[in-house]
Every structure is written in C-alpha cells, then in structure tokens.
Amino acid sequence: xxxxxxxxxxxxxxxxxxxxxxxxxxxxxxxxxxxxxxxxxxxxxxxxxxxxxxxxxxxxxxxxxxxxxxxxxxxxxxxxxxxxxxxxxxxxxxxxxxxxxxxxxxxxxxxxxxxxxxxxxxxxxxxxxxxxxxxxxxxxxxxxxxxxxxxxxxxxxxxxxxxxxxxxxxxxxxxxxxxxxxxxxxxxxxxxxxxxxxxxxxxxxxxxxxxxxxxxxxxxxxxxxxxxxxxxxxxxxxxxxxxxxxxxxxxxxxxxxxxxxxxxxxxxxxxxxxxxxxxxxxxxxxxxxxxxxxxxxxxxxxxxxxxxxxxxxxxxxxxxxxxxxxxxxxxxxxxxxxxxxxxxxxxxxxxxxxxxxxxxxxxxxxxxxxxxxxxxxxxxxxxxxxxxxxx
Numbered sequence: 001x002x003x004x005x006x007x008x009x010x011x012x013x014x015x016x017x018x019x020x021x022x023x024x025x026x027x028x029x030x031x032x033x034x035x036x037x038x039x040x041x042x043x044x045x046x047x048x049x050x051x052x053x054x055x056x057x058x059x060x061x062x063x064x065x066x067x068x069x070x071x072x073x074x075x076x077x078x079x080x081x082x083x084x085x086x087x088x089x090x091x092x093x094x095x096x097x098x099x100x101x102x103x104x105x106x107x108x109x110x111x112x113x114x115x116x117x118x119x120x121x122x123x124x125x126x127x128x129x130x131x132x133x134x135x136x137x138x139x140x141x142x143x144x145x146x147x148x149x150x151x152x153x154x155x156x157x158x159x160x161x162x163x164x165x166x167x168x169x170x171x172x173x174x175x176x177x178x179x180x181x182x183x184x185x186x187x188x189x190x191x192x193x194x195x196x197x198x199x200x201x202x203x204x205x206x207x208x209x210x211x212x213x214x215x216x217x218x219x220x221x222x223x224x225x226x227x228x229x230x231x232x233x234x235x236x237x238x239x240x241x242x243x244x245x246x247x248x249x250x251x252x253x254x255x256x257x258x259x260x261x262x263x264x265x266x267x268x269x270x271x272x273x274x275x276x277x278x279x280x281x282x283x284x285x286x287x288x289x290x291x292x293x294x295x296x297x298x299x300x301x302x303x304x305x306x307x308x309x310x311x312x313x314x315x316x317x318x319x320x321x322x323x324x325x326x327x328x329x330x331x332x333x334x335x336x337x338x339x340x341x342x343x344x345x346x347x348x349x350x351x352x353x354x355x356x357x358x359x360x361x362x363x364x365x366x367x368x369x370x371x372x373x374x375x376x377x378x379x380x381x382x383x384x385x386x387x388x389x390x391x
Contacts, residue, residue, distance in 0.1 A: 030109075031115070031116070031119075033119065034116075035052060035149070036115060036145055036148060036149060037109065038109045038118070039109050039148065041147075042147055043148065048149055048151075052123070055124075059125040059284060061244035061281050061284065062280070063281045063282040064085075065084040065085050065086045065273075065282075066274060067087070068273070083282070084214075088152065088215070088216070089153055089215065090153045090268075091152055092154065093154075096143075097143055100139065100140050100143040101143055101147065102325040104324050108317060108320045111311075117306050117307075117308040118308070121306045122286065124306070126306050127304070128286075129226075129302070130288060130308050131292070131307070131310070132293075132309055132311070132312075133292070133312060133350040134350070135350075135352020136312060137310055138291075139222060139224055139288075142156075142221075142286075145220060145286060149286075154222055155220065155221045155266055155267075155285075156224060157208055157221065157224065158224045158225065159226050159229045160229075161229070163229055163230065163233065164230070165208075165237060165240070168237075169208050169209040170204065170206055170209045170263075171204050172203045172250050173202040173203075180198070200262045200263045203263045205266055205272070207221060208240070209246070209265075209279065210265040210266040210267060211281075213272055214279075215281075216282065219286070221288070223237075226291050227291040234298055238298075241304065244280060244281045244284060245281065246278070247278050247279075251274055259276060260273050260274070260276075312350060315339070318342070318353065319334075319335070321353050322334055322357065325357055326357065326360055328360060333364060334364060337356065337359050341356045341359070341382070348382070348383075349384065351382055359382065362377070
C-alpha cells in the first residue's frame with residue numbers, strides 16, 4: 001500500500017463512522033498529516049508502521065532484541081528493517097482502560113491543538129509534557145492514544161517524592177538473592193556465594209525500563225504527576241531519553257559469565273532477555289508526562305519535550321464524558337448537573353470531571369431525587385481542589 005493510499009484510508013475512514021463529519025475539530029477537517037485523530041476509536045485496516053514516518057536521524061536508536069525467536073509468539077518479531085524485536089505489547093487492560101476512558105468512545109474529536117501536538121510528538125519521537133488543572137484528562141490522554149493507535153497495555157509510572165530513576169528502570173532484590181543462596185547452602189551443606197546463574201530471578205524491569213525495550217512499535221509510557229518528583233529526576237530522566245538506552249550494573253558485572261540474562265518486565269507474566277547488561281530502544285516510546293503545574297522544570301528538560309496544556313472541559317465535552325462512563329448524558333437531571341457543575345467550577349477555581357461523574361451517579365442511580373440535603377451533599381462532592389477549603 002502506498003503512503004498516499006495509507007493516508008487517504010487513515011484520515012477519517014478508519015475510525016468507525018466513515019462518512020461522519022460531526023466529530024471534526026474546530027478547524028473543520030482532520031489535518032492530512034495527522035496519525036492520531038483524537039477520536040479514541042481504534043485504527044482499522046491500517047498498520048501503524050505503514051503510516052508512521054521513520055524517526056529523525058538524531059532520534060534513531062536501532063536497538064535489537066536478544067530474545068530468541070519464538071514461532072508461537074503473536075505478531076511480528078522484527079522491525080521494518082528485519083532486525084529482531086521484542087514480542088508485541090500485551091493488549092490493553094480492559095478494566096483499567098474502562099475506568100479511564102469509559103465503556104464507549106467520547107463521541108467527540110480532540111481539539112486541533114491537542115491532535116497537532118500529540119502527532120508532532122509521535123513523529124519527532126519526543127516526550128509529551130501535558131499540563132492542566134486536576135481532572136482535565138491529562139492521564140487519560142495516554143490511554144486514548146494507546147487505544148486509538150493499537151499500542152496495547154499502557155505502562156504507568158506513578159511519581160512520588162521518593163521516586164528515583166532506578167525505580168523506573170528496574171528493581172533488584174539483593175537481599176532476597178542472598179537469602180535464597182543461604183537457603184540453598186543449608187539444603188546442600190555447601191557454603192557458596194550467590195552465582196550469576198540465578199541473578200535474573202531477582203531482577204525486574206520497571207515501567208520505564210520496559211518501555212525502552214527494542215519493540216517494533218512504540219509502547220505508551222505514562223509518567224504520572226511528574227511535578228511531585230525529586231529535583232534531580234528530570235535531568236536524570238533526560239539523559240535516558242536522549243541516549244535511548246540504559247545499563248543495569250548488576251548484569252554488566254556478570255556479563256562475561258552470563259552474557260544474556262532473562263528477567264521479568266513490568267508486563268504481567270512477561271519476561272525478556274538482556275544481553276551484556278544493556279538495553280537500547282528501537283521504537284522510542286510514546287511518553288506522556290503529566291504535571292499539575294506545582295513546580296517548574298529545568299530549561300534543558302523543557303527544551304526536549306513538546307508541551308500541551310489541556311483546557312477545562314466545556315459543556316459538550318462534559319456531556320460526552322458522562323455518556324462514555326455512565327451512558328446517562330440525555331437524562332435531564334444529568335444535563336442540569338452539568339450546567340451547575342460549570343458554574344460551581346468557575347466559583348471554586350476549577351473542579352475535576354470525576355467530581356461531576358460522582359454527582360451524576362448519585363442522582364441517576366436511584367429512583368428518588370435527593371431532598372433538601374442534596375445541596376449540602378453536593379458541596380461535599382464538589383469540594384475545592386486546593387488547600388483553601390470549601391467556600
């Protein structure tokens with residue numbers, strides 16, 4: 001299939017309703033160069049590798065999988081150049097995706113600015129830094145991109161003040177390995193140090209480490225609430241993203257005796273083989289970094305990210321969110337709550353969409369409309385998101 005034919009079939013013809021223009025962005029029609037359309041509907045009859053341009057020369061990493069070929073493994077195990085690649089990502093976790101996206105697509109296309117920036121990040125192989133008030137759908141964006149492009153399970157790396165780069169790359173249970181060696185010594189009566197042959201049993205890749213494996217198609221990595229991180233983490237992470245590779249010192253030290261080691265990944269019941277203690281990516285992951293704007297990031301980090309600020313959802317998008325999660329947007333009580341929510345959100349300095357869902361569910365899940373206590377209950381559900389407390 002030619003690139004022109006792929007683009008023609010992709011834009012507006014592979015996401016469900018072929019002839020519909022109701023979901024067009026404010027600019028009128030999808031831009032011809034868009035890959036991500038912002039509909040939340042999976043691609044059909046189009047291979048992402050066919051329509052995704054090659055990476056820029058400065059973002060080409062060429063990692064090769066050390067996993068032995070498996071004839072029973074699903075999907076292609078080589079990239080567009082025929083080099084060995086990791087098995088495809090596992091399918092999306094349906095319950096997790098349903099919690100994030102709802103049972104049905106929103107029914108609205110994303111705004112042109114969102115689609116422009118997401119597509120630019122895809123083509124340039126750059127991380128996407130997404131900001132906005134809490135509840136505007138920053139984390140949901142990663143799941144929507146993954147579902148639409150068919151990239152499988154989202155790798156989520158939640159950030160706290162104690163998060164380190166290593167925790168995102170891998171975890172190594174040195175104490176457990178020593179205890180296992182001691183138990184073996186007691187059973188065999190032969191004192192010995194832990195050998196390299198068992199090291200893979202005590203090492204597991206984290207979300208970041210798994211995303212950087214040499215896959216044929218990119219994985220989606222959600223780095224959630226990055227503004228909570230330690231001050232050094234942005235610069236540490238920047239080095240990994242620029243190099244496209246990382247080393248595991250525990251495996252580098254034993255590489256002469258164990259040149260290839262099988263380790264667990266962040267995907268349930270999945271493992272991979274790491275050669276010489278180093279991992280280099282092939283398809284750079286789709287990295288979605290969310291921030292509530294609680295801190296500033298170093299200029300060097302910002303320069304290498306594409307930035308997107310999500311606006312507060314309007315009435316149409318809130319109705320679509322209610323319909324996707326609860327299927328009750330046409331209920332007059334839900335419509336009234338949406339208008340009340342918008343007014344209250346403006347007074348409170350911004351409320352989260354899940355607060356609206358809570359209120360709609362409270363009202364529509366029972367036959368009787370709440371009585372005089374409803375206003376007080378609504379104040380509790382629609383509380384402020386900052387430390388100022390209720391007004």
